[in-house]
Amino acid sequence: MNIYQLKNDIRIQIRKHKEEGKTIGFVATMGYLHEGHLTLVQEAKRQCDLVVMSIFVNPLQFGPSEDFDRYPRDIKRDRQLAEEAGVDYLFLPTVDEMYKEKPTMAIHITQGTDVLCGASRPGHFNGVAMVVMKLFQIIQPDKAFFGLKDAQQVAVIENMVTTFEVPVEVMGVDTVREKDGLAKSSRNVYLTKQERVLAPKLYEALSAVKKKVEQEPESYSRDEIVKVVKNKLEELPLGDIDYVEALPYPSLEINEQLSGKILIALAYKFAKARLIDNVIVSMERRENEHVTHNDESKTS
Structure with a gap:
């Protein structure tokens, strides 16, 4: 080198x-x-x-x-x-x-x-x-x-x-993840045992809404996507939501009606660790084709 x-x-x-x-x-x-x-x-x-x-x-x-x-x-x-x-x-x-x-x-x-x-x-x-x-x-x-x-x-x-x-x-x-889906981060060491068990729920919430949006893109606005993710996070017994957002990618311009490639992102605060995670989703319906994506689409 x-x-x-x-x-x-x-x-x-x-x-x-x-x-x-x-x-x-x-x-x-x-x-x-x-x-x-x-x-x-x-x-x-x-x-x-x-x-x-x-x-x-x-x-x-x-x-x-x-x-x-x-x-x-x-x-x-x-x-x-x-x-x-x-x-x-x-x-x-x-x-x-x-x-x-x-x-x-x-x-x-x-x-x-x-x-x-x-x-x-x-x-x-x-x-x-x-x-x-x-x-x-x-x-x-x-x-x-x-x-x-x-x-x-x-x-x-x-x-x-x-x-x-x-x-x-x-x-x-693509984001590097633990086997349970938690995004790898130096901040993960600050999680308590109970928080570490709960932390993968962040990615689960994102993955769940990603699947819904891919199946029925015409049914979801920005506010509706945010609401679905927040509802899942509010079920967690520990921590607080910092933000949940859905924005067109890569412009990141706030727009209620979304189309094309979008970023669904969150930040969540545990006692000593603030974790961030996201997924990138295509809202374009593919006719006569089963829609599958990687965890995060590559960009170019």
Whole structure:
């Protein structure tokens, strides 16, 4: 595995591979790698000739009440995991390298960030878009791989790529799950034994409404989908609903009448863990065909 800290150095190396006709897959991370990140690497290796991973804790996406300095970091462990996963190039820039001078302009997202998790983190996705755009310009990947566990982030990046005509194919990769369906997350360790038993009910609620919508898409509006999920979650003896939402994907624009591809997402608060999950559903009825889907549709 080749490791670079300077933008120009890794840009030169990747340019050589692209001149040879090699395809570049890119996985952007903030480090503290887990199975979800490594799944993205596996998918990138399957689809591309070379895999580049970046590890950079981006200060622009941290709000005033979020402690950038306390974000978990373990570069030694991350380097080992990345190499074992088969990453070809690891990009480890410093903050000074990425932002040598204070930015004189910014990306301001006008749609899709005042909902879901973005509603409580104003400005967060502007910072995400800024650093991803910079990384795309440095790495120049053919495909970039992001986990659908954070479908809002994937949607924001898809929309940015479309708006600015960035020649990168954004690939959404299915959420990694435990055997009982619970989305894998570092926060799961904070669940009590009783909460851990209940936590898979989140995905069960999403899966149940997904099946209903696929069978009778014309029967469900945004409010009706939200109501079905909330009713199931309200049966749980512990925890509280943070939000349940159904939105067109990837626009994430609030619309009562839904069609095409939609995102059904939730956040649920247990005592010490806030869990998020989602499914992506097609509301297009297929004539004379039994409708089947993966847990989350891949995006491109």
